[in-house]
Amino acid sequence: MKKIVVAKTGNEAMAEAMRQINPDVVAAYPITPATEVVQIFSGFVADGRVDTEFVPAESEHSALSACVGAAAAGGRVMTSTASQGLALMHEVLFIAAGLRLPIVICEVNRALAGPINIHCDHSDTMASRDSGWLQIYSENSQEAYDNTIQAMKIAEKVFLPAIVSVDAFIISHSMERLEILPDDEVRSFIGEHRKPYDLLDIAHPITLGGLDLQDYFFEHKRQEIEAMKEAKTAVIEVGKEFGEKFGTSYGFFEEYRMDGADIAIIALGSTAGTSKVVVDTLRAKGMKVGLFKIRVFRPFAFEEIKKSLEHIKAIGVLDRADGMSSIGGPVFHEIRSSLYESEKRPFITNYIYGLGGRDIFPKDIETVYRELNEIAEKDEVKNLINYIGVRE
Amino acid sequence: MPSLKQLSSEKDLFASGHRACAGCAASIILRQVALVAGKNTVFVGATGCMEVVSTIFPYTAWKVPFLHNAFENSAATASGIESIYRSLKKRGKITKKINVIAFGGDGGTYDIGFQSLSGAMERRHNMLYLCYNNEAYMNTGIQRSSATPYGAHTTTSPAGTVIPGKQQFPKDLTEAIAAHDIPYLAQAAPHNWADFTKKVEKALSIEGPTFINVLSACPLGWVYPTHLSIKISKLAAETCFWPLYEVENGIHKINFRPKEKKPLLEWIKLQGRFRHLLSEHNKHIIEEAQKEVDRKWDRLLKMAEAKI
Ligand SMILES: Cc1ncc(C[n+]2csc(CCOP(=O)(O)OP(=O)(O)O)c2C)c(N)n1
Ligand code: SF4
Ligand SMILES: [Mg+2]
Numbered sequence: 001m002k003k004i005v006v007a008k009t010g011n012e013a014m015a016e017a018m019r020q021i022n023p024d025v026v027a028a029y030p031i032t033p034a035t036e037v038v039q040i041f042s043g044f045v046a047d048g049r050v051d052t053e054f055v056p057a058e059s060e061h062s063a064l065s066a067c068v069g070a071a072a073a074g075g076r077v078m079t080s081t082a083s084q085g086l087a088l089m090h091e092v093l094f095i096a097a098g099l100r101l102p103i104v105i106c107e108v109n110r111a112l113a114g115p116i117n118i119h120c121d122h123s124d125t126m127a128s129r130d131s132g133w134l135q136i137y138s139e140n141s142q143e144a145y146d147n148t149i150q151a152m153k154i155a156e157k158v159f160l161p162a163i164v165s166v167d168a169f170i171i172s173h174s175m176e177r178l179e180i181l182p183d184d185e186v187r188s189f190i191g192e193h194r195k196p197y198d199l200l201d202i203a204h205p206i207t208l209g210g211l212d213l214q215d216y217f218f219e220h221k222r223q224e225i226e227a228m229k230e231a232k233t234a235v236i237e238v239g240k241e242f243g244e245k246f247g248t249s250y251g252f253f254e255e256y257r258m259d260g261a262d263i264a265i266i267a268l269g270s271t272a273g274t275s276k277v278v279v280d281t282l283r284a285k286g287m288k289v290g291l292f293k294i295r296v297f298r299p300f301a302f303e304e305i306k307k308s309l310e311h312i313k314a315i316g317v318l319d320r321a322d323g324m325s326s327i328g329g330p331v332f333h334e335i336r337s338s339l340y341e342s343e344k345r346p347f348i349t350n351y352i353y354g355l356g357g358r359d360i361f362p363k364d365i366e367t368v369y370r371e372l373n374e375i376a377e378k379d380e381v382k383n384l385i386n387y388i389g390v391r392e
Numbered sequence: 393m394p395s396l397k398q399l400s401s402e403k404d405l406f407a408s409g410h411r412a413c414a415g416c417a418a419s420i421i422l423r424q425v426a427l428v429a430g431k432n433t434v435f436v437g438a439t440g441c442m443e444v445v446s447t448i449f450p451y452t453a454w455k456v457p458f459l460h461n462a463f464e465n466s467a468a469t470a471s472g473i474e475s476i477y478r479s480l481k482k483r484g485k486i487t488k489k490i491n492v493i494a495f496g497g498d499g500g501t502y503d504i505g506f507q508s509l510s511g512a513m514e515r516r517h518n519m520l521y522l523c524y525n526n527e528a529y530m531n532t533g534i535q536r537s538s539a540t541p542y543g544a545h546t547t548t549s550p551a552g553t554v555i556p557g558k559q560q561f562p563k564d565l566t567e568a569i570a571a572h573d574i575p576y577l578a579q580a581a582p583h584n585w586a587d588f589t590k591k592v593e594k595a596l597s598i599e600g601p602t603f604i605n606v607l608s609a610c611p612l613g614w615v616y617p618t619h620l621s622i623k624i625s626k627l628a629a630e631t632c633f634w635p636l637y638e639v640e641n642g643i644h645k646i647n648f649r650p651k652e653k654k655p656l657l658e659w660i661k662l663q664g665r666f667r668h669l670l671s672e673h674n675k676h677i678i679e680e681a682q683k684e685v686d687r688k689w690d691r692l693l694k695m696a697e698a699k700i
Pocket of ligand 2: 411412413414415416417418419441442445526530531609610611612613
């Protein structure tokens with residue numbers, strides 16, 4: 001198979017995947033730093049390189065609403081947004097998932113206002129984590145591309161929508177090496193469009209999205225919950241198949257030098273890349289450190305995470321969002337909860353970092369490892385919640 | 393154009409058994425629209441009385457495909473359906489003509505869904521948007537909307553001892569949509585079924601976005617006996633409070649001119665929501681409302697005369 005090697009930004013990589021997927025409808029609205037995805041895609045439409053009907057909506061709320069209409073009418077549908085745009089879609093996110101429509105959003109993680117900011121953190125997708133969408137975080141352009149392709153297939157397998165995200169600017173705007181698969185290979189990998197319904201099937205009229213009260217709503221939600229469980233199997237199957245066909249397999253998470261590790265950092269997105277460099281440096285010095293990168297945050301691989309982490313002595317969870325609960329970030333809570341049943345129960349601390357695009361440096365990550373080392377040695381957590389690189 | 397007799401022999405596509413109040417004009421409107429549009433039609437309805445009364449799971453009054461998304465986005469949702477339809481048609485995967493009709497109440501159209509509607513009209517999706525205007529948020533218990541008439545009592549513009557009902561004149565949504573320069577739009581009311589169904593038929597035959605604003609009498613919110621819906625609807629046209637007119641390619645045409653314009657009071661006095669206006673010290677409110685009706689009717693006459 002002939003892969004093309006190019007240099008592309010995260011946004012370009014996602015737009016390229018969208019072109020190859022060739023959705024029936026894309027309805028979108030521009031927002032920094034995801035604007036480019038929509039712009040590039042409009043170019044594909046203008047040049048006739050896709051069959052897509054492009055709906056340049058007047059807001060993200062309408063963009064996702066149009067996606068819901070198009071998907072319910074049997075279309076393969078995608079959109080793209082970031083931050084405020086995802087927040088404006090919030091109401092419709094739940095509806096799309098509740099109606100079981102396999103829409104894919106190419107998302108760029110940007111801090112939610114206020115105050116307003118355009119740089120990276122994960123507050124936008126974390127605020128949508130309970131909406132019934134799959135969430136796949138990407139470390140780099142290549143993953144953004146690979147994840148977009150897989151997301152479409154997974155979504156259509158389980159009839160749930162999916163968000164694929166990249167870190168604002170750090171990935172969305174950084175040029176990296178990207179291997180592009182042949183168009184026909186991508187299309188045959190994703191396969192024929194599987195649609196949950198077709199409103200345009202006039203001969204078989206259905207009513208969709210009707211009022212669902214005490215006597216049925218719960219059953220419908222229960223099915224949605226079950227679909228999210230099934231999504232776990234689909235993520236693994238599709239990630240494996242992707243590997244068999246194209247060389248790189250994907251799962252819920254990536255364990256980087258976790259073999260024999262005593263201490264580990266957990267991270268999502270681009271920070272995983274930075275952490276790998278630090279892991280290599282520290283390993284070279286003889287420290288038993290590893291990185292646990294979460295790729296799929298929804299569904300959350302509770303059991304698998306417990307199994308992979310319970311033998312670690314001390315874990316530092318990096319959260320690029322604070323849940324404003326007064327007790328740390330969302331990833332921290334879920335990891336901690338995963339390990340509750342473990343007899344070994346590692347020490348776990350939380351590091352909130354990078355809000356509003358504040359850089360995180362290798363030296364910061366090194367500090368985390370040193371603190372984890374101390375915890376492991378002294379059998380004691382001094383600070384449960386820590387903040388990296390903030391003036392206090 | 394089918395006659396009423398023909399229409400009444402057609403099978404209903406908006407079936408009986410829905411849970412609208414007795415005398416609800418909105419349900420008559422939807423039934424008429426569905427009959428005219430026929431079975432090759434997809435409907436999108438906004439949250440509000442009509443969605444609520446017609447779709448309680450596992451039942452449905454709709455014998456044609458129907459989608460409810462949310463309150464403020466039926467136009468945007470329909471634009472997605474229309475887009476996929478256009479895409480499939482272009483690629484030869486679908487051959488028959490399918491109508492896309494979105495509807496919402498006045499709340500879902502004048503207020504919270506205004507942006508979504510404006511966007512869909514501006515993008516020129518081939519759809520009919522129909523507003524059933526019962527002049528308040530009925531589904532949530534009769535709150536004021538920007539379509540609520542001047543002086544009307546609603547639960548958020550109550551007739552109090554100091555403030556006598558709604559203090560603003562209604563928004564002229566029909567003209568706001570006319571400003572979008574779409575090929576066809578109209579105002580209608582269900583008492584004049586021939587005029588209304590003709591407008592629906594015309595709108596559906598036109599390529600591009602079309603809009604019909606239908607006054608929808610509501611016994612519960614307007615406070616009158618259920619058998620008066622059609623009479624009240626008729627009076628709204630006869631007083632020129634709700635002119636029946638259309639705008640085709642930018643040209644206003646009046647479809648009903650009363651021989652003698654009836655005083656607004658005749659319409660007002662049948663409705664409990666205006667009861668407080670009948671007292672002597674609120675007389676000026678009726679006078680102001682009458683003046684506003686006169687001003688707008690005169691303006692409409694002039695536009696029709698000038699063929700603009
Ligand atoms: C975003 C949002 N805000 C508020 C509501 C509550 N709500 C549901 S229906 C409705 C009023 C509907 O009024 P209208 O559109 O005039 O339709 P009607 O009920 O009068 O037929 C409101 C306020 C909602 N469902 N969604
Ligand atoms: S409240 Fe009014 S609009 Fe709603 S169902 Fe009853 S009569 Fe119809
Ligand atoms: Mg209303």
